[in-house]
Amino acid sequence: MAKRGCLHRLIAWCSRTFSDALGLCAAAAIGIVGGLGIYTLGYSGFTNYLGNDPTTCAQCHAMTEQYDGWLRGSHKNVATCNDCHAPHDNIISKYANKAENGFMHSLKFTLGNYPENIQIRPHNRQVTEAACLYCHADLTDQIRNDANHRGENLSCIKCHDGVGHKR
Incomplete structure (x- = not known):
């Protein structure tokens, strides 16, 4: 049988x-x-969020300022939103991060508690810092190994917070 x-x-x-x-x-x-x-x-249109098109991130009014800043910034021709705001270590963590961010954005919009002045969350700040180090490894290695900074936990976006989104 x-x-x-x-x-x-x-x-x-x-x-x-x-x-x-x-x-x-x-x-x-x-x-x-x-x-x-x-x-x-x-x-x-959730399938749009699986790609790398920056206009997808600007679909909601909350990201208009960031998108306009990116258009004026130095990274426009070399990086998209995902290059700076998604992990580079593997595809699973990239899409897990995108899913978690998408869920949180949807939740905040649905509940109506999205702040006018959006702030990066601590986890996303770490992802962005890691992206800086990933793309600019040659430069950052020199800085981190310099005698003046050795052993310090340096923050790229502390001094360069307007680079990706020119203000």
């Missing part, structure tokens, strides 16, 4: 699990929540 496929086992499990009234209500709730979630993701 041939083994039943995964799809057949899933259908059999669903038939057993959702056969009574409570099961049907649970199935309907799962369907409604799942459907609304898929609709919301599609409506929001």
Whole structure:
């Protein structure tokens, strides 16, 4: 006798699990929540956020100032938002960071508590600092190994905070 496929086992499990009234209500709730979630993701254009186009980051009014500053800044022709604001160590941490930031942005907009003057969160500050060191390793290695700075935890954006987003 041939083994039943995964799809057949899933259908059999669903038939057993959702056969009574409570099961049907649970199935309907799962369907409604799942459907609304898929609709919301599609409506929001979430697939745009998987790419590197800076105009995606400027879709909301909160990032207009940062986008305009990037257009005037020295990094416009050499770096996109992800080059400075997403981890460079591996693709999983890059997209995990993007997902977490996207969730937090959506949550703040949905709840209406997005500040007018946005501030970088501590984790994102660390990501941005790491990006500076990644792209400018030759220069930063010289600075960090200089006798005046050896052993110090230097911050690039403490002095150069307007470089990516010219003010």
